[in-house]
Amino acid sequence: MSLEKNSAGSAPLSLSGDLSSALSAKEDIRNRIEDRKLAVFLDYDGTLTPIVERPELAVLSDEMRKTLKDLSSLCLVGILSGRGLEDVKNLVNLDNLLYSGSHGFEIAPYGHREFSQTKGEPFLPALDLAEETLNKALKPIQGTFLERKKYSIAVHFRQVADREIHKVEEHVDAVMAQQNLLHKSVGKKVFDLKPAVDWNKGTALGWILEKLEMDRPNVLAIYIGDDTTDEDAFREMARMGGIGILVRDPLSRPTHARFALDSTDDVRFFLEFLIAATRKKLAG
Numbered sequence: 001m002s003l004e005k006n007s008a009g010s011a012p013l014s015l016s017g018d019l020s021s022a023l024s025a026k027e028d029i030r031n032r033i034e035d036r037k038l039a040v041f042l043d044y045d046g047t048l049t050p051i052v053e054r055p056e057l058a059v060l061s062d063e064m065r066k067t068l069k070d071l072s073s074l075c076l077v078g079i080l081s082g083r084g085l086e087d088v089k090n091l092v093n094l095d096n097l098l099y100s101g102s103h104g105f106e107i108a109p110y111g112h113r114e115f116s117q118t119k120g121e122p123f124l125p126a127l128d129l130a131e132e133t134l135n136k137a138l139k140p141i142q143g144t145f146l147e148r149k150k151y152s153i154a155v156h157f158r159q160v161a162d163r164e165i166h167k168v169e170e171h172v173d174a175v176m177a178q179q180n181l182l183h184k185s186v187g188k189k190v191f192d193l194k195p196a197v198d199w200n201k202g203t204a205l206g207w208i209l210e211k212l213e214m215d216r217p218n219v220l221a222i223y224i225g226d227d228t229t230d231e232d233a234f235r236e237m238a239r240m241g242g243i244g245i246l247v248r249d250p251l252s253r254p255t256h257a258r259f260a261l262d263s264t265d266d267v268r269f270f271l272e273f274l275i276a277a278t279r280k281k282l283a284g
């Protein structure tokens with residue numbers, strides 16, 4: 001399969017089950033990084049750690065941390081998570097990575113660069129009010145877990161009984177109906193409430209690369225993620241000639257990703273391949 005950017009500049013929609021594995025495209029990718037700088041961006045939950053019952057149980061393995069550390073000594077490595085910024089920074093716990101939380105609304109300084117991103121600020125009162133209302137409303141429903149990040153709210157329902165999930169959504173929708181400043185999206189057993197503004201992992205990724213002057217043909221950007229919010233980043237990758245890789249689960253769904261990986265172990269093998277290919281290039 002050719003990796004060249006398609007002429008329309010947008011990602012074709014494929015079924016995730018039909019995508020080839022990124023591990024079978026090593027030769028193409030090796031060729032593309034031969035004369036390009038590499039920049040690798042990753043989602044956290046479901047990508048670097050397996051999906052777990054509660055967010056605090058998603059602990060990074062020592063092997064994965066070592067892999068990320070090795071890769072970040074060779075190229076830019078960024079983590080773009082729906083988690084709060086401090087939360088994801090603490091979980092990964094490596095110094096020279098670029099970190100973004102709250103779906104791109106929070107971006108930590110990287111090297112000497114500040115990324116002052118204030119798009120979320122005007123939405124803080126609406127988020128505070130929604131948080132307060134939902135905390136009260138969801139209390140009687142066993143298994144709900146509300147997670148406030150600075151610029152978004154996640155309502156997790158992985159542990160809610162199937163027959164009660166509709167009640168969780170009704171409460172979320174009631175809050176949505178009271179205002180028009182927040183936008184609701186559905187991820188893996190989670191409702192996300194985010195500022196209703198055109199900003200997401202994809203726009204954040206494009207903005208970061210532009211700020212770092214890496215939105216150039218001499219850079220190959222790769223984004224790896226597993227959930228619906230990662231689709232924006234896959235679209236951005238296709239638009240700028242990068243590579244979007246979906247960590248897929250057995251249920252096939254439409255995606256803008258170019259390749260797939262089948263587990264977080266596969267993600268690590270793929271990152272190890274990038275490390276080996278980059279080291280070989282530098283040695284050559």
Ligand SMILES: [Mg+2]
Pocket residue numbers: 043044045046047225226227
């Ligand atoms: Mg994820």
